[in-house]
Amino acid sequence: MKRTFVNLDQLKEITSKYPTPFHLYDEKGIRENARRLHQAFAWNKGFKEYFAVKATPNPTILKILKEEGCGVDCSSYTELMISDAVGFSGDEIMFSSNVTPKEDFILARKLNAAINLDDITHIEFLDQVAGIPETISCRYNPGGEFTINNAIMDTPGEAKYGFTRPQLTEGFKMLQEKGVKHFGLHAFLASNTTDNHYYPALARILFETAVELNQETGAHIAFINFSGGVGIPYRPEQTPADIFAIAQEVRKIYEEILVPAGMDDVAIYTELGRFMAGPYGCLVTTAIHEKHIHKEYIGLDACAANLMRPAMYGAYHHITVMGKEDQALDHEYDVTGGLCENNDKFAIDRMLPKIDIGDLLVIHDTGAHGFAMGYNYNGKLRSAEILLKEDGSSELIRRAETPADYFATFDYDDDLQSQFINKYPEIFKI
Numbered sequence: 001m002k003r004t005f006v007n008l009d010q011l012k013e014i015t016s017k018y019p020t021p022f023h024l025y026d027e028k029g030i031r032e033n034a035r036r037l038h039q040a041f042a043w044n045k046g047f048k049e050y051f052a053v054k055a056t057p058n059p060t061i062l063k064i065l066k067e068e069g070c071g072v073d074c075s076s077y078t079e080l081m082i083s084d085a086v087g088f089s090g091d092e093i094m095f096s097s098n099v100t101p102k103e104d105f106i107l108a109r110k111l112n113a114a115i116n117l118d119d120i121t122h123i124e125f126l127d128q129v130a131g132i133p134e135t136i137s138c139r140y141n142p143g144g145e146f147t148i149n150n151a152i153m154d155t156p157g158e159a160k161y162g163f164t165r166p167q168l169t170e171g172f173k174m175l176q177e178k179g180v181k182h183f184g185l186h187a188f189l190a191s192n193t194t195d196n197h198y199y200p201a202l203a204r205i206l207f208e209t210a211v212e213l214n215q216e217t218g219a220h221i222a223f224i225n226f227s228g229g230v231g232i233p234y235r236p237e238q239t240p241a242d243i244f245a246i247a248q249e250v251r252k253i254y255e256e257i258l259v260p261a262g263m264d265d266v267a268i269y270t271e272l273g274r275f276m277a278g279p280y281g282c283l284v285t286t287a288i289h290e291k292h293i294h295k296e297y298i299g300l301d302a303c304a305a306n307l308m309r310p311a312m313y314g315a316y317h318h319i320t321v322m323g324k325e326d327q328a329l330d331h332e333y334d335v336t337g338g339l340c341e342n343n344d345k346f347a348i349d350r351m352l353p354k355i356d357i358g359d360l361l362v363i364h365d366t367g368a369h370g371f372a373m374g375y376n377y378n379g380k381l382r383s384a385e386i387l388l389k390e391d392g393s394s395e396l397i398r399r400a401e402t403p404a405d406y407f408a409t410f411d412y413d414d415d416l417q418s419q420f421i422n423k424y425p426e427i428f429k430i
């Protein structure tokens with residue numbers, strides 16, 4: 001059974017100040033999990049987690065992770081800006097982008113971020129637009145299928161990312177000629193896997209490749225970056241990944257492959273997003289309608305614009321009806337938002353307790369790739385984000401959008417702006 005990190009009394013207090021829907025984050029959970037990760041990889045001197053900003057691009061969350069010793073993984077201009085503003089600098093920032101615009105590389109170099117190149121053609125491009133740093137990383141795509149114990153985890157051969165194996169050797173040589181002294185190696189081969197064998201299998205590939213590259217080119221490999229991909233148990237019956245078991249298995253492979261090759265100074269990096277924040281956020285929403293046609297529907301004040309994963313991937317997100325945790329799951333519902341899209345369903349044929357209008361529902365595991373994937377379709381507005389602090393109090397860490405935000409990019413048109421202001425003065429507060 002999945003439990004919420006917040007109880008009904010706390011939620012009633014928060015909703016008396018801030019209307020639903022909103023995403024709520026659990027500071028205690030985020031901090032404790034980050035400490036477990038660091039403890040698990042403490043055997044590796046240079047270990048660093050670069051939190052994937054795209055998962056939860058909120059400065060307050062980034063600040064908490066910074067206090068816990070994390071860096072940030074960015075892939076765009078604005079992610080670099082937010083990281084800079086929060087106080088990350090230099091090698092606390094990993095820039096793992098693809099199809100990278102010139103301006104992004106220029107800002108990454110200005111911040112002295114560690115750059116992880118997605119493609120061999122980016123070597124010349126980066127050199128021309130911003131220059132090549134002394135330390136640089138390359139992303140590896142081994143192609144084909146990625147299997148663990150004969151089970152297909154993913155298909156790198158279909159993925160747009162990374163260098164091929166021959167390109168890595170060629171790229172390292174090109175970079176050496178351009179003055180690079182230290183190298184990183186990166187790969188992201190499976191997403192959202194709770195299988196404890198993922199990082200170890202990835203480690204074996206990357207460690208062996210690093211030894212080969214070192215032998216072929218003499219390059220000094222300073223770090224190996226496992227990127228993201230460690231998953232979370234969205235479903236109640238799933239077993240969570242065991243980060244201590246994962247780290248111990250990686251250590252064995254490190255000692256088996258890197259240490260005998262004289263590469264015992266290689267730092268392990270991760271760029272976890274989902275694992276760091278996913279379980280420590282939820283979407284709090286209110287049941288505002290019920291509908292009885294060919295199926296039974298519950299309509300919420302949240303919609304796919306607040307949480308895209310069910311509509312986009314058919315992803316499962318557990319739902320708790322607050323205050324009814326111990327009631328029988330004897331009603332079958334489709335739980336929907338109000339977008340004019342039939343895939344706007346948070347749950348299909350879900351067994352839940354009887355839901356009444358006004359019930360508060362918690363949609364679990366939205367702390368990563370939740371708010372962040374939000375959008376404005378149907379003129380829906382992005383929700384607030386609220387932090388449940390360690391002392392039990394709550395803090396607004398991003399206000400909800402208003403129609404004024406939604407129309408702000410039309411501001412260049414003075415006539416249109418005055419129409420809005422005259423007709424809706426209470427929203428435009430003039």
Ligand SMILES: *Cc1c(COP(=O)(O)O)cnc(C)c1O
Binds near residue numbers: 191192273
């Ligand atoms: C998305 C992404 C991550 C984070 O992935 P999670 O599944 O959230 O752990 C890390 N690195 C890169 C390059 C990514 O694109």
